Amino acid sequence: MGDQNSRTRRRGEELINAIHTAVLEEVVEVGVGRLTMDGIGKRAATPRSTLYRRWSDPVEVLLDALYHAHPVEEPTLGADDLRGDLIRALQLMVSWTLSPAGRAVATILTDPMGAAKMSEPLQERVFANRGGTFTSTVLRHYAERGHFPAERLTPVVTDIGEALVVKRLLDGAPPSNADLADFVDQAILPAIGLGPA
Amino acid sequence: MGDQNSRTRRRGEELINAIHTAVLEEVVEVGVGRLTMDGIGKRAATPRSTLYRRWSDPVEVLLDALYHAHPVEEPTLGADDLRGDLIRALQLMVSWTLSPAGRAVATILTDPMGAAKMSEPLQERVFANRGGTFTSTVLRHYAERGHFPAERLTPVVTDIGEALVVKRLLDGAPPSNADLADFVDQAILPAIGLGPA
DNA sequence: GCCATAAGCTACACTCGTGTATCTAATTCC
DNA sequence: GGAATTAGATACACGAGTGTAGCTTATGGC
Incomplete structure (x- = not known):
């Protein structure tokens, strides 16, 4: 027992996806003005140091998340409708x-x-x-x-x-x-x- | 010289109006999330202690300002236009x-x-x-x-x-x-x- | 003119977020 | 299986905002 916390240490893509998800949730909840590295880190369950290794501030994280989000679909056109x-x-x-x-x-x-x-x-x-x-x-x-x-x-x-x-x-x-x-x-x-x- | 800072000490209505004006400006600039007693006080050129004597937090100040703002006008109706x-x-x-x-x-x-x-x-x-x-x-x-x-x-x-x-x-x-x-x-x-x- | 009132000023302990630095330990590549 | 990589966990000094408290001093009513 007690090996659950250490069995999965996320790396690379998996970790980044978790962080992206976290920023998007965080910004909706608190707004851009109150976006903090601390908040993102807590929500993604990762220490701030990991965030600072990749991004310089919360807005960078957010922009990166949006950049990797699925793009907007184009409306499809039916036949005469x-x-x-x-x-x-x-x-x-x-x-x-x-x-x-x-x-x-x-x-x-x-x-x-x-x-x-x-x-x-x-x-x-x-x-x-x-x-x-x-x-x-x-x-x-x-x-x-x-x-x-x-x-x-x-x-x-x-x-x-x-x-x-x-x-x-x-x-x-x-x-x-x-x-x-x-x-x-x-x-x-x-x-x-x-x-x- | 040097008596300009002490010649006018605002009181009552005058002071409150200045504070109301300050909150409305402040909230537009920084948003509700970043509204602070400090920011309001600085903009109104009044110490925080004066604010705390009347209101308990920034949102209270804002609500009070809105409450005292001029209400929305009713549309006037012309004749057949x-x-x-x-x-x-x-x-x-x-x-x-x-x-x-x-x-x-x-x-x-x-x-x-x-x-x-x-x-x-x-x-x-x-x-x-x-x-x-x-x-x-x-x-x-x-x-x-x-x-x-x-x-x-x-x-x-x-x-x-x-x-x-x-x-x-x-x-x-x-x-x-x-x-x-x-x-x-x-x-x-x-x-x-x-x-x- | 005196005095109660209320504004202005300053200081304090506290919390929260910031960057940075350092160490440990899990994963992955070879 | 060993080495390089990289996530995770602290710890730290710093700045900003918070409430509160105490003092000083204009201001206005009497």
Whole structure:
């Protein structure tokens, strides 16, 4: 007995993954401003000295974790199903936002100091992959195929879906699939002239 | 010379106002998580002991400041000008959001710890005054007078304007009046069936 | 003008996070 | 199985923020 604590000493990838997981959890809980090597170390059950061997400060650890997180998926396009594709694009956005990396990014972007310190590296890594907003990919596709007048595709219109999702998330209640369908039916589709009226 | 530092010793209201101003500035700069008695005291040029005589911790100071801040204005209703009233309601929202108290509230709501600790007292104070969202007051008024079908007035529709404003604010670019007009013309009005199409 | 009130100032012990340094011991490569 | 590597465990001095306490001194009411 008593050999459980020493039987597994994590190394390399395994250890780093544990640390990455720990930072992402930690930042969501305390915010970027209160991110500390101590907190990360305790959560990952590793001494600070191990952290300092690789990173110089908590923000470096966080950036590294985000860099290694899974990238954002691209919305997939169905065949002639604008409404369905819009809903799926918003579902994609919601599920990413609720993932550890997504929650961490949200925490950073809304932090007074975090946004200033980290927005540049974040832009490159997290947002460069998808070329714009989630719904705009879908909307552009169907506008090009003449499903609705292309002049309706303004910056405001491509923001509507994401804006409604963000507002619900800020209110603390992640939108359900039914909510997303309402966003599409009651806000986005009317805005491109395909409303029920 | 040398009597400038002792000529004015602030007392009562004057001192408290200075402290309130200081907390609101401080919280916007560092966030709720990093709010300290020390920081507030330095910004207000008053020793910590004076703060502790009145409040027990930084969050108490902040809540007190918000409690004494000017409340949110109600949107005023013009005569038969739905579009103009909607734009004015959003202007009201933007200007409040950019005020010291508004910025402080935004910082609190998006802070991981702040939201949990303070949302209840905040709800009562800041949001109780206006019965809902900025645009919904306007929309309800015109729906009751038959300017558009009342069944279009869903929770989603009353959120559109606020959601777009919030998204722009999060992006770091407060919407101009022209932007607000676009929100109304391209998103809200179409959603209630009064679009250009 | 006197005096109670309350602000300004300073010091103290305490906690928490920081970097760094040093030592021990588990893993892995050869 | 031996050696190099690298995680784990302390320990340390340092700075920042915390509450508290005590003293000094403007200020305003009487």
